[in-house]
Amino acid sequence: MPLSSIQDYCKLNLPGLTRIEYLPTAMVDRDTYEYLVNSEGEFIGIIEPIGGAEWLTVQVLPQGRGWSESNQAAPQGAYYPSRLTGLVRGLRPAVSLLLWEMEEYRYLVRFTDRKGAAWLIGSMQSPLDFRADADTGDQDGGLNAYSISFFGDCVRRAIGGENAVLSE
Numbered sequence: 001m002p003l004s005s006i007q008d009y010c011k012l013n014l015p016g017l018t019r020i021e022y023l024p025t026a027m028v029d030r031d032t033y034e035y036l037v038n039s040e041g042e043f044i045g046i047i048e049p050i051g052g053a054e055w056l057t058v059q060v061l062p063q064g065r066g067w068s069e070s071n072q073a074a075p076q077g078a079y080y081p082s083r084l085t086g087l088v089r090g091l092r093p094a095v096s097l098l099l100w101e102m103e104e105y106r107y108l109v110r111f112t113d114r115k116g117a118a119w120l121i122g123s124m125q126s127p128l129d130f131r132a133d134a135d136t137g138d139q140d141g142g143l144n145a146y147s148i149s150f151f152g153d154c155v156r157r158a159i160g161g162e163n164a165v166l167s168e
Contacts, residue, residue: 024105042161060086
């Protein structure tokens with residue numbers, strides 16, 4: 001397949017992301033799960049939650065939210081360290097308990113960037129871990145918030161496409 005110029009695909013560059021959804025791999029219906037990508041690099045597979053479960057959403061503050069992915073070489077082939085971060089305001093005991101419980105799972109994550117493109121990160125073969133740190137801030141106007149991150153070494157780059165579209 002001949003290569004195309006990257007410039008053919010580059011458009012308006014708005015940093016950051018607007019929405020994060022996550023699904024623990026323990027809640028993925030493995031009978032219907034299919035990780036498929038079409039020839040244009042779009043996700044066309046199936047990721048269905050098991051009965052009663054659903055993709056979960058987290059609202060993050062405008063600052064401190066982002067996604068990064070790099071390419072690392074290894075003897076068995078490339079892998080892609082990925083990290084999705086955000087700030088969740090308001091330290092509360094119930095949220096601390098939930099975040100502690102979340103650290104016990106591994107995740108598939110989807111998000112929408114500020115251009116409106118939906119992305120999927122992770123797979124059942126290389127899911128993401130979760131971590132949260134708390135900070136009260138050190139002055140008036142400082143953030144009283146949790147810094148959250150989903151991270152991991154993925155065997156594929158993050159992908160987009162209609163089937164990666166987030167719930168309404």
